[in-house]
Amino acid sequence: MSEVSAQQNPNAILSDDGVPLKQKLARTTRTLKWRAFLLTLPLVLFLFISFVLPIGQMLLRSVHNPSASNVLPQFAEIIQDWDEQGLPDEAVFAAFVDDMQTAKKNREIGKTIGNLATRMNYEMPGTRSLFTSTGRKVNKIKAGPYKEALLKTNKKWDNPVIWRTLKRVSRDYTPAFYLAALDRKYDDDGNIVRADELYQIYVSNFGKTLGMSVVITFFCFILAFPVAYLLSTLPMRTSNLLMILVLLPFWTSLLVRTTAWIAILQTEGIINDILVYLGVVADDGRIQMIYNQTGTIISMVHILLPFMILPLYSVMKTISPSYMRAARSMGGTPFNAFRRIYFPQTLPGIAAGTLLVFILSIGFYITPALVGGEDGILISNLIAYHIQKSLNWSLGAALGAILLVVILVLYWLYNKLVGIEKLSFG
Amino acid sequence: MNSSADPFVSFREVQKSYDGEILVVKNLNLDIAKGEFLTMLGPSGSGKSTCLMMLAGFEPATNGEIYLGGRPINKVPPHKRGIGMVFQNYALFPHMSVSENLAYPLQVRKMSGADVKAKVKRALDMVELGDFGDRRPAQLSGGQQQRVAVARALVFEPDLVLMDEPLGALDKQLREQMQYEIKHIHEQLGVTVVYVTHDQTEALTMSDRVAVFNDGVIQQLSTPDDLYERPQNAFVAQFIGENNTLSGTVEHIDGSKCTVKTDGGDTVIAEKVNVDKVGDRTTLSLRPERVELDPSSAMDDVLPGKIEELIYLGDHIRVRVDVAGNDEFIVKVRNRSDMRPLAAGQAVQIGWNSSDCKALDFTG
């Protein structure tokens, strides 16, 4: 044994019993490593179940939608061979009718004609009733020729665009939801085109979400920097008190705070009342400060402020006052000392705070939903709309995936510009 | 080291209070001559650092006036005082390289790029860190950081440099080495240095004069040897070097000498330093190395005592004896080959010359 290993690597240092030292070391530390790994196992499992799996599922759902092939298994297979000229041939129609009848009979959740109709209606609005009404009549078709029989139930089946769309929809993996999320769609010939301007909503909302996040982050920074500075320089007792004031909103329910802003900012609210009382504005000229972008920005800045103050504070706390003194003693004016000595040292905190606030505001949901009105809603509200109201989960997933990509790209850019290792939460 | 003619730095009746109730600096008067190395020495809370901060301009004097080069500077902001400063933890800017740190004071003085470069290089060479210009402070050892801090305080050629416990963070060996280096730089450049420390060895080693602070007051301002040899009061005697004390009452005064009856009942002749009249309580101060065990020659005071403990230290032996009612009395005995063997419990004679026994104010 020792000879063998010695031959393998003549320079290897052997321990007393002839085993190479490296092996011996690995063997003795292996147990320790395993034990350490086992300790993290619950967290790893938890993260996997609560984070990796759902995200993975979301990503899958955004491209994978088997509604059509679930409902029309035979049809989905043979339609792919169709050359898209005119109408498909009799065999395809036979498969279609047979599949429809089976689906009608089974009424299995997720595999009903309604599911197919919903899926088709996404790509070809107005076709839902064609499918559902055909579903109600399809059992009357007892024998072929099926093409004729189907056309008799509804003459709309004569439209080749429907069959072309069906062919596309029958594929389980589709980019259609990403197209929709980017305000694109297929035209009748299957080409990708921009959606009609009146139906474009997502790209501009992504832009708006990013823009508002920048504005919110900026205001948070402007407001938080002096507060954090004050906190870090005041004597402990005073700064603790102030810190509680900063954190107090943190301990209050998000909903309560948002509602408080509604009470303050609404047209019949406190600020408007005061302005009217002071005669600054007329009673019928009350300022609209909520249910629009302004309201969203004001309340989100308030809600996210602690996320900016805390990293700034904890970084500033570590900056010894002697740096500023040193700079002053060397002849630096207060401003110069601040700009060249103090400020650069707060950069890790600024980096952490801005990244935190920006990413939080990009995905913020409740506040814009409550005070955003119509033009203050963000992309997360649209995602929620598709998850909760329209039930187009695939589109919601595609929007979510795009949001995820946008954040990852920003994170990467940020890393390039600032360097993530510089990030400090204190 | 006479500072009377035209002091470079002058504290006049300076008082400082942080809370309006307690004076941390009480009526300070201090003149510092140009080129002098003056150390403010004292325990923490004695007011020495506050004095330094007032001089640097980071703390306003509550009362009184500070003059720099004859000009009152109470209203001059720190950056216009032109005083170099070395901080306790160096305060090297962590986000700048060593060269950038050194360049900062030059840049704010709007110096040309070439000049800045030359001066930075010269300053780095002076502290023997010529090759370290591109490093960040965090990449340097403690001693190197210390040198950079000194270089940075000197690079813009101030007439006055303040040092606030600059060696506190270093280990003993490095500290001693740096003491000499700072001393040499001071001699080389002739710059005035005000140095704050609580380490008496440091103060004695480096300074031209030492101001011993306690309780917001300068207890004594003297040269290092004066401080040691001729302490003006019990605090200074205690604080500087090792010291034995005996409490007693003055019985008789005769010119510069006085006779004191110790609380142990013995009568001792001492040098009258800080006692006024017969009947005053006094603390007698004796350096351990000035006391002899079983004196061979005649001495002014010889008292009987008993050896309590022996501590062998190589070059000398510390002997703790019980004498005149004090069982913490230390005698340093040189380790000689011809000395008689000592043992605990042994009865001995303890003697000293009256000039080495100072009758100081009573401390209880």
Added chain:
Amino acid sequence: MKLPKLLLSSLIAAGLMSTAGLAQAGSHSESITVVSWGGAYTKSQVEAYHKPWIAKTGKQIKSEDYNGGTAEIKAQVEAGNVTWDLVDVELSDAIRACDEGLLETIDHSELPAGADGKPATEDFMEGTLHECAVANIVWSTIFAYDKSKMADGPKTIADFFDLEKFPGKRGLRKNPKSNLEFALMADGVAAKDVYEVLATEEGVDRAFKKLDSIKDSVIWWEAGAQPPQLLADGEVAMTTAYNGRIFNAVAGEDKPFEIVWDGQIWDLDLWVIPKGAKNKDLAMDFLKFSTATEQLAAQASYISYGPARMSSAPLVGKYHNKDIDMGPQMPTAPDNLTNAVQNNFEFWADNQDQLSERFNAWLAG
């Protein structure tokens, strides 16, 4: 070594599940969860359906509110954890959910015969019985105003869109449904042609253009209880609303509100049972009970929604505690139907997604 452990843990798991199942069966068999639209409407159902049923059977009812739509039903059915036993839904949602297999089918022959002995399939009005749903009421989206603040109030749907003649904010439901129809009727489209026009791209443009003319003055509402509140608070000068809500504010709280029936859009509310409902049989029992002739008629004395059974009509009397004849308050009263349109569920099933998208884009723009 491994096998016994596995066995043991699966045994424990099975044991836990079976006891949990027992516990569930025990506690749920005695009660059903009935979900409806809240406010005055749910109250009328509690009075007319819930209380008599509880008195008769001794079972319990857990009443929950929601704001319509099929999202919750879909989520529950797909997750296999259906906690709702009976849900009051709009027609288009009932059809859609049924098509998607989210609902139990209902055998119409099981429904009780009318008071006059007619079988249920003949007693229910046309179009009120569906594969998975049984209608209980006819309701309507109308608009209303506060007559104490507007002496000479609006008379037609066109007045709703006339900001010059009737200045002030307007309340509208945050949904394209009914708003587009109102807009077209206000723009001069006859009630019977509304869906025909709306089926064309030009018709949709025309509707949005009309909505554009009041967009800046609109306050959007989502829950049925909001419009009477908006009127009462003076937040809006007039608002669209469900007719029963306005009636109850008038009858129950003496609010000076006036309903304008011109251009009303009537629709059905139906009971549906989510597929896999835990207490399906009990829910079915409640469904049969609540859609009997007397219960439907009784509900009409608490809220001004018309019963879906013809045999209930003669039994409809006065408001439960006031001398108000309920007949003329019904959407189906002849005087109220002079310019009315029935909500076209098929149109909305086909176009809801697309029009919602456009509506949202329009809102944000």
